[in-house]
Amino acid sequence: MKIKSLGYITIESTDITEWEAYAKNVVGLMKNEDMSDENNLFLRMDESPFRFQVFKGSENKYSRGGFEVASKEDFEDAKKQLQDLNISFQEEGEDLAKVRCVSELISFNDPAGNSLELFYGRDIEKNEFKSSQDISGFVTHGLGLGHLVFGTLEAEAAHDFYTQVMEFGDSDIMRMRFTPDPNDPESVIYFMHCDNPRHHTVGIMLAPTPPSGLIHAMVEVETAEQVVDAMDRATSNNIHISSTLGRHMNDKMFSFYMQTPAGFMLEFGYDGIQPDWDVHETTNSEAPSYWGHEFNMPEA
Ligand SMILES: [Fe+2]
Numbered sequence: 001m002k003i004k005s006l007g008y009i010t011i012e013s014t015d016i017t018e019w020e021a022y023a024k025n026v027v028g029l030m031k032n033e034d035m036s037d038e039n040n041l042f043l044r045m046d047e048s049p050f051r052f053q054v055f056k057g058s059e060n061k062y063s064r065g066g067f068e069v070a071s072k073e074d075f076e077d078a079k080k081q082l083q084d085l086n087i088s089f090q091e092e093g094e095d096l097a098k099v100r101c102v103s104e105l106i107s108f109n110d111p112a113g114n115s116l117e118l119f120y121g122r123d124i125e126k127n128e129f130k131s132s133q134d135i136s137g138f139v140t141h142g143l144g145l146g147h148l149v150f151g152t153l154e155a156e157a158a159h160d161f162y163t164q165v166m167e168f169g170d171s172d173i174m175r176m177r178f179t180p181d182p183n184d185p186e187s188v189i190y191f192m193h194c195d196n197p198r199h200h201t202v203g204i205m206l207a208p209t210p211p212s213g214l215i216h217a218m219v220e221v222e223t224a225e226q227v228v229d230a231m232d233r234a235t236s237n238n239i240h241i242s243s244t245l246g247r248h249m250n251d252k253m254f255s256f257y258m259q260t261p262a263g264f265m266l267e268f269g270y271d272g273i274q275p276d277w278d279v280h281e282t283t284n285s286e287a288p289s290y291w292g293h294e295f296n297m298p299e300a
Pocket of ligand 1 (some may be wrong): 147149215216218267
């Protein structure tokens with residue numbers, strides 16, 4: 001199946017007003033006033049009706065990631081492929097398609113238990129995007145929302161699923177020890193791309209799945225100053241900074257990480273590379289960053 005991009009993610013929250021304040025005052029997203037109500041917060045980054053849907057529930061966690069295929073034909077081919085491989089999926093009805101602003105969608109799980117959706121035909125919002133902060137624009141055009149990194153002890157099975165079933169390509173495979181103890185086992189992170197130039201749209205890390213269901217999501221802006229401004233907004237709004245500024249080795253992203261109200265981190269970056277997949281060869285980076293990215297996780 002030919003996945004074009006990550007279209008949106010959905011997040012369960014016990015307190016959507018906290019999310020609204022975080023999205024507006026820190027991240028710089030735009031609330032879609034027409035779509036949002038007391039149980040649902042729809043947040044825009046660009047011309048899409050929303051990129052984040054936060055819905056009221058009993059937990060704080062990642063819910064689903066929505067991946068886009070280009071056409072009805074590609075959608076039907078993808079369903080046939082899942083059927084042929086005996087991978088069960090749910091045909092989602094018109095009601096959910098309307099909520100997600102798509103023509104049709106299905107849902108299924110990856111082998112790590114992460115819920116995914118597959119859709120085609122996303123609406124375009126007619127009202128112009130305007131960030132709630134001084135952000136000239138998020139880097140999404142032709143690249144999708146950003147990226148998601150999941151943690152799972154089923155990393156091999158999940159990697160096989162994304163590369164063989166969803167037909168992502170391996171951008172970089174990073175093998176490293178995350179603790180200074182040489183007796184600790186080595187971990188691996190598979191960074192994978194879909195059919196657009198973003199270096200990776202999904203990462204799979206060999207690690208226990210966090211309670212929030214996701215290690216981090218990433219959004220990208222157009223200048224370094226806008227990254228630093230976001231870090232200042234996080235600090236002044238008492239949002240925990242999970243990692244200092246740094247430059248990643250594989251996608252060259254200049255970024256910092258902060259906590260979200262869902263418990264997973266949001267990487268806020270600039271300057272990610274956009275490889276030409278026809279000539280790219282999978283790299284094997286041995287460290288996450290050239291400099292910076294000192295992680296300091298909040299107390300559990
Ligand atoms: Fe990242």
